Amino acid sequence: MPYVNIRVTNEGVTAEQKQQLIEGSTDLLQRVLNKDPATTFVIIDEVETDNWGVNRENVTTRRQREKAGK
Amino acid sequence: MPYVNIRVTNEGVTAEQKQQLIEGSTDLLQRVLNKDPATTFVIIDEVETDNWGVNRENVTTRRQREKAGK
Amino acid sequence: MPYVNIRVTNEGVTAEQKQQLIEGSTDLLQRVLNKDPATTFVIIDEVETDNWGVNRENVTTRRQREKAGK
Amino acid sequence: MPYVNIRVTNEGVTAEQKQQLIEGSTDLLQRVLNKDPATTFVIIDEVETDNWGVNRENVTTRRQREKAGK
Amino acid sequence: MPYVNIRVTNEGVTAEQKQQLIEGSTDLLQRVLNKDPATTFVIIDEVETDNWGVNRENVTTRRQREKAGK
Amino acid sequence: MPYVNIRVTNEGVTAEQKQQLIEGSTDLLQRVLNKDPATTFVIIDEVETDNWGVNRENVTTRRQREKAGK
Numbered sequence A, B, C, D, E, F: 001m002p003y004v005n006i007r008v009t010n011e012g013v014t015a016e017q018k019q020q021l022i023e024g025s026t027d028l029l030q031r032v033l034n035k036d037p038a039t040t041f042v043i044i045d046e047v048e049t050d051n052w053g054v055n056r057e058n059v060t061t062r063r064q065r066e067k068a069g070k
Helices: A015-033 A059-067 B015-033 B059-067 C015-033 C059-067 D015-033 D059-067 E015-033 E059-067 F015-033 F059-067
Strands: A003-009 A041-047 A052-054 B003-009 B041-047 B052-054 C003-009 C041-047 C052-054 D003-009 D041-047 D052-054 E003-009 E041-047 E052-054 F003-009 F041-047 F052-054
Touching: A003 A015, A003 E015, A015 A041, A015 B052, A015 E003, A015 E015, A052 A059, A052 D015, B003 B015, B003 C015, B015 B041, B015 C003, B015 C015, B015 D052, B052 B059, C003 C015, C015 C041, C015 E052, C052 C059, C052 F015, D003 D015, D003 F015, D015 D041, D015 F003, D015 F015, D052 D059, E003 E015, E015 E041, E015 F052, E052 E059, F003 F015, F015 F041, F052 F059
Parallel strands: A003 A041, B003 B041, C003 C041, D003 D041, E003 E041, F003 F041
Antiparallel strands: A003 E003, A041 B052, A052 D041, B003 C003, B041 D052, C041 E052, C052 F041, D003 F003, E041 F052
């Protein structure tokens, strides 16, 4: 009965990519811990880049800085 | 001081239904553990059906399959 | 397919009380949103009183203050 | 490697305020536990007022009541 | 910068299995979304079987029932 | 009514340090968003180093590697 919560920044994840994350996580839990896929939940949260911080800056700023090549 | 987080798929939950979940959860914590409603938080997260997986498939697909009677 | 996460302080919750929380939450989701109990998860987290703060103080201190009648 | 998740009601938090929460949380973890900002994540969730309950009522209702001066 | 939280019941997961979950999740995020492993967090929560409910019963009871062949 | 969840590795955080995290987070929310401390929750989760992964390795291994000066 695993519960997997994947949080990523909201930067254009497609439905197909989400499906791959769901399948991949479910298969991982089955392979490693023999968990039943029928009771494996995978929930993907897409978080706005203004709302995610790492290294004291939000990801919006980080992406702009990366683009500017700094 | 309980914290209750209810995650459901985003499929048309009304404000009235949300209010019933808030009241029901708060009353449950008070009845079972004598918790004070004044410091009981209930947070409802509505998750897009593309972002929720169970049994290796997302709920969007699951609903379509159910509708098709399979 | 709801996921319910109940977080309470670790202050002697019994297995019987936990079972009541599980049943009560599951029934609530079924009654309000017609969710299937077979795919309703309820997870209870018991948090040490040193690790839970409200109103700028941890619950260990709050309980001692309440006991002292202040 | 701390992970900080701040959940607040969705009531007009600005990007600048979010940035202050990110900086403040990261600095707090560094000051108190000497954690490296480079691996400190801060994620802010903004929750609709209909979806947040305290004291058996949702925050939408609470705000209306407060406005009405009751 | 993904954050992956895996919650499973506390039923003897070994350090080696946990490591496989960490590697598998990180690789999945890299493969599907090209996320950098250096800033991918994976946190595994082991939940007591009394504290996890599915289908209105806790997992302790469910396991006893399964053992008894019912 | 903010809810702050701080997750750190379980590496000897003292009750005094936890209290500092509780006070610091509560003050931050009050200063930035004018949130009432009376309804600000702070919950600290201490996660075993075997259960926390970053960069494809668990923190137990990372600490040993750091100690060995690699």
